Amino acid sequence: MSLYVDIRKKLGNFTLETQFEAAEGVTGILGASGCGKSMTLRCIAGIVKPDEGHIELDGKVLFDARKKINLRPQERHVGLLFQNYALFPNMTVRQNLMAGLMAEKQDKRAAEAKIREMLEKFELVGLEKHKPAELSGGQQQRVALARIFLSSPKMLMLDEPFSALDGYLRWNLEQELLETLKDFDGPTLFVSHSRDEVYRICDRVCVMEHGSSSPVIPVKQLFEAPESRAAALLSGCKNFARAEVKEAAAADKPGRVYVQDWGETLAFAKESTAEVNYVGVRSHYIYPVTGEEAAAKPENTFRCQIEKVIDDVFSTVIMMKPVNAVESEESRKNHFGILRVETTKEFWREFWQKECAGRENPQKDIWVYMDPTDVMVLR
Template sequence: MSLIIDIEKTLGNFSLDVHFKAENEVLGLLGASGSGKTMTLKCIAGVITPDRGHIELDSQVLFDSEKKINLSPQKRRVGLLFQNYALFPNMTVWQNIRTGLLRDHMGRASADAAVKDIIEKLRLTGLEKHKPWQLSGGQQQRTALARILISAPQIILLDEPLSALDSCLRWEVETQLSDILAEYGKTVILVSHDRDEIYRLCSRASAMTGGCAGQPVPVEEMFERPSSISEALLSGCKNISRARRLTSRTLLAQDWGTVLKTDREIPENLCGVGLHATDLCPSWSGKNENSIRCHIEKRISDPLYDIYLLRPQSGDWPEGEDHFKTISNLPQAEDSASSRLLRMDCPKNSSQPFSKEQELTVSMPCQKLMFFT
């Protein structure tokens, strides 16, 4: 099933501008709270009406502002799973799932057989008479998904499907959800602010910032080779500097105060350069490629990494912070000085921990640098 969406919507000071296509895949919308992810889903489902544009699902027009087409939610055959699952609290698991068939004209025996079948598929056997409050978070989610799947939707929309779960339960539910979506086999749009969920559950993803969705790309490409500063930040890149192209293979990283060499052609319209925290590494000899002298501002320990916040010993910020925020299309940081720091994540026990206030030379491998235009 293919989805084509090209819409605009303004609510107060917020403007939504979304254009993408998806077909028989799990497509992720990755963005922070307030970026327009949920609003996009509601426009597809018919809960919110766009101001302008076109939405088409498997050659059926759901919305077209010029042709004045706007199908009701009931006629769109869209399954929308809300963050809180929206189960009826006074109904049992069986009854909740059965409501997904209310619009279908089938006999009671056929309906009961369909409910029983979906209960078995989603491993809810034995819970048929339970109310939502008697279920775990994972069981509630599977019940809500069963109610959607039994209605035979042409597309499934998942709004932060794992956000309501604690960390212990989330992994178990995520693996179950992955299996369910694989068996479904049609188009799924999954929105999340969690980049790890997007990476594991989706084949392609689009970064959403300020109501705008970037063109979907394979998740590996988004995380390894993001094309914009906004996309890089959403995908977890911690080290970003304004940059200017000097030659085809050298650039000036203005905020780090250093010239960097690269192993590939630098775009002429370069505006930024990035490096993942796990790719920044100590330069023991001080002679490694793209070495930069830093002062250790802080050391933070987590279960897997020693995290170091490093201040480059030079940098070109004077004209820069407002311009940096403008090109990244992100809100001004409360403490803009913190954005000058480099972050280096070292695996536990990989080396002797460095001390705060220590001077350290680090290396930026040329093959790991990311270019932003």
């Protein structure tokens, strides 16, 4: 079973233009707030009508602008879990679940049997007479999921289901949701702006930026080899700079890229056919090194001035500026000339004692190294 989406929708100054395919399993839609993630789900569910395009689920056309096909939400058999769960506040749990069966014409005995099954499956027995306001966030989510499953959906769509929950509850519900999804045979779309959620929950991912979607890729590829600055940013990379490839990488040798905002030419390992405009390096892949280590391994090693040392909860963050950084308005505006380096507290403490203690002006400059395999060239 698979989903095919190719739609366009204009809303004021915003244009949604997205195309992707999703097979069985969990496909993440990752993007910042306002990029069109939720609107995409609403178009698939039939709540919002696209201006143009085509939506097809398991060979059944849900929407086609040219053929004037636009099935009602009840005819699409698509389950959408809203951020706030959209439970009826004046109804009990049982009544909310019964609403999930209203579209299916069943006799009362069959309906009651299905509701009992869902009450047990989602651990809601004993809460049948409670209203949503009397339930915890986790219980509300389980009611909403149970109601969706009662409608026998062919696919699931989860719209940031953990966004309103605190960290501890979010983790527990995530584990419950993963168990639920194991028993579902159809495709699932999981919308989130959290890279961590997408990494843990999804098999594949589609990145959305300003209403446009990228091709669906394996989720690990997003973190190991993103293609664009937007994708790398969403995957958690915090260091970017403008760049120009001087020599392309090949299977047997690294390429070379001039990073103008850092004033350095770096080696990189990834082969790329796309136009390169930026480099990106993750904070924990930039390594402070001693002067002796820098002399022994000069490639991709350069000197920086330390701007600030931040004691974070579980790590030490060092903000630094390459000594050859080229100042410009764009560089300052986008923080291209500043590096964020993250290490363990123990490493930084030992490094400081070995390399910086005893200097006339300690904590002013430092050598850093980045492996060519960790230098990402991006469009």
